[in-house]
Amino acid sequence: MPPSPGLRRQLGLLGLTATGICAMLGAAINVIPIMLQRNVPGIGPHVMSAYVFAALPALLAALAYASLASAMPRAGGSYVYVSRSLSPYWGFVASFSQWFGLSIAIGVVSYVLIPFIRDIADAVGWAGTAAALDTGPVRVGLALAFLWAFVGVNLRGLGAYQATLIPMMFLMFVLGSVVIVAGFMFDHADFAAALAATEGRAVPPLSGILVSEPTRRRRGG
Numbered sequence: 001m002p003p004s005p006g007l008r009r010q011l012g013l014l015g016l017t018a019t020g021i022c023a024m025l026g027a028a029i030n031v032i033p034i035m036l037q038r039n040v041p042g043i044g045p046h047v048m049s050a051y052v053f054a055a056l057p058a059l060l061a062a063l064a065y066a067s068l069a070s071a072m073p074r075a076g077g078s079y080v081y082v083s084r085s086l087s088p089y090w091g092f093v094a095s096f097s098q099w100f101g102l103s104i105a106i107g108v109v110s111y112v113l114i115p116f117i118r119d120i121a122d123a124v125g126w127a128g129t130a131a132a133l134d135t136g137p138v139r140v141g142l143a144l145a146f147l148w149a150f151v152g153v154n155l156r157g158l159g160a161y162q163a164t165l166i167p168m169m170f171l172m173f174v175l176g177s178v179v180i181v182a183g184f185m186f187d188h189a190d191f192a193a194a195l196a197a198t199e200g201r202a203v204p205p206l207s208g209i210l211v212s213e214p215t216r217r218r219r220g221g
Contacts, residue, residue, distance in 0.1 A: 015162040018169040025172060026109065110143040117142075 011019075033047055068081040078098055083091025114133055122130035132138050153164050 010158045012162065014166055015158070018162070018165045022165060022169050022172070025176075030176075031112070106147065107143075110147040111139070113146060114139045114142050 036043055036047060068085075072080050072084060074080050077095070079091045079095035081091075082094040118130045118133035121133060133142070150164075153160050
């Protein structure tokens with residue numbers, strides 16, 4: 001009797017864990033805090049509170065997904081959950097919207113990866129390389145190269161996928177730990193001094209930043 005068709009369960013526990021971790025710990029956690037510090041200097045002590053506040057709806061969403069996965073333990077993810085709960089039409093809309101959104105996110109992450117490489121080249125003194133990475137054709141070309149390289153990894157199968165993703169997860173942990181430990185050696189005054197040295201602008205106090213735009217216009221600022 002031929003075996004029944006189904007998915008081949010070849011993804012190990014470590015590979016599955018790496019998939020979840022790397023899907024969550026990506027550009028946002030590594031970029032948004034820096035953007036906040038740069039655009040709203042002085043907000044540093046409140047960043048952790050903001051992340052804790054944002055974790056509450058994320059926790060509720062995680063509990064909802066866990067409940068749905070326990071009630072409907074089948075391959076298909078959000079399509080199965082929505083199609084069984086509402087209708088197949090809304091299941092298709094939900095799964096297609098998720099696929100479309102993730103496709104855009106993958107393209108954005110590939111594109112913003114190049115400035116990170118540019119900043120590293122600039123930090124080690126490779127001014128010519130950094131300038132070349134800032135040009136449009138090079139930036140777009142490298143972004144597409146990274147994108148298609150990882151498409152190739154996925155096409156090669158789960159073995160290549162796990163061999164690539166698991167070391168990248170541990171590398172992310174190591175580099176993130178270095179940044180966290182180094183962060184305890186500096187304070188906001190060091191950040192303000194670095195911003196003044198690199199961009200030539202002073203850091204205004206947080207109270208001045210929180211003034212509304214209409215108030216600034218009335219004051220002529």
